[in-house]
Amino acid sequence: MSNLPQLTELIAAFHNALDGQSLDFAGSIVPRHGIDNEVRLNIYRSSVRGIQTDALQAIYPVINALTGERFFRAMAQRYLIAHPSTSGDLHQLGDRLSDFLVSFGPAQALPYLPDVARLEWSWHRAFHAADTRAFDFAKLAQLPAEQQAHIKFALSPGTHLIASDYPIHLIWQANQSSSTEDDAVIELKDTTVALVIFRHGFDVVIESVGKEIFTFLTDVQKQETLEALARSHAIDKLLVAAIECSWIDHFYV
């Protein structure tokens, strides 16, 4: 950057002014029209904030519905200060919201929020994930038996696993605009859930599954070999089920 001394200095000052420290930058702006520099800078501040907050709101509509828009937008400001945007692609913004909510004081009254945020981030990633390919059974059958023991399976690109102590899939469902159960009561106690979030065609599906298949998929995600998987799981049944649901879409050696 040293070969751009003036440009770097001016943009650094503009950058700091956007974050609220406008002293160094005020002298770099042409005064005109009697419009105060702070008014001009505030247009940029509110524009940047608006663009980034709208992007978070689009990715986290259920968190927005659960907390209310005013809370959400105030929370988003705090989040963006803690985790500034690091990409020119707004679809990357918000990847750490769940972790942020864990320690965000004003959100402590809703202890399920971080897990709902994890669910929405997984939904967002699944929506944009690569399309699932058909599992190549023929290729698997051609492998010599001694090699088969060492293969590993991969979850399809849109497949995510979430375990939660709260029925976050019901909370998510009750907060969809299509939901008809406005007054549904969701019991929060003793309701641990295991969820698979995956793409079916272009639709994202959230499915509550049994412990057996969830543990199996978790071990697949840990890159355990077929041999190791077979030792601790009813592999025939679970593998076929996972492939049929497109949760597993290929294997590798």
Add this chain to the structure above:
Amino acid sequence: MTGFADSAITPIPAQSGIGLRSVHYRELLDTLPRIGWLEAHSENYFGAGGQPLFYLEALRHHYPLSLHGVGLGIGSPQPLSQLHLDKLKSLCERFEPGLVSEHLCWNAYAGQYHNDLLPLPYTEEALTHVCERIAQVQDTLRRQILIENVSSYLEFSASTMPEWEFLQEVSQRAGCGILLDINNIYVSACNHDFAARDYLHAISPHCVQEIHLAGFEQRNDVLVDTHSRPICDAVWTLYRDALARFGPRPTLIEWDNDIPELTILLGEAQTAQKLLQQDHEQLAPAN
């Protein structure tokens, strides 16, 4: 004006087009309205798969496509993101857009992105920097790109030339085309007290390959480019002046906030189309 081959590309006609927004995907594909072309925001199709790419692919079969980037930050002092460039390159290879455009702006400093179109100081140093970066993008994509003027709400006292001179110089030195946003010229002219027509007259007709039209809002005596309203009369008038000077050019109706029904957008596109045809009949193209 450039050495880049563009054989397989469907050119964008000198007609009106609309910005492609996800809320209109289904209706567009079902009704296939008569519009000259579509423009999509490049970053909205950076994902690996799914519905956005499906619709872009489907609509690409029916309409010429332009890709318009909002996140590269050509003028930022930090290096361009290689990941961003790679994704843009893949998108261009897959969809073979008729035009590819970026903004004359900066958007990031020291790794932190503002995700907005922020104005640059118009100095010789910034000019050299912007031209080098455009060359990097054009070399990566192996094609010419267009650069669009942005709206601004402040001007740098360090600037040594007006924006129009800077933009024209960028186009000449970097060998890129110009995407002239008529609304942005109008907004900046009101905010900074210059004559919008002076801007038009400083730009060489052969550099202008596309025109943008949009609506703005007024806040605290400053006009703000929100893309949330119909195009105002003064901007339509300035558009006619632009057509008289530049000849018919592909013209895009942009709407990004409070996105209306598709019919409203198509109505605006029809108005632009009428002006394009009138001026086409009355005037010889300027290049």
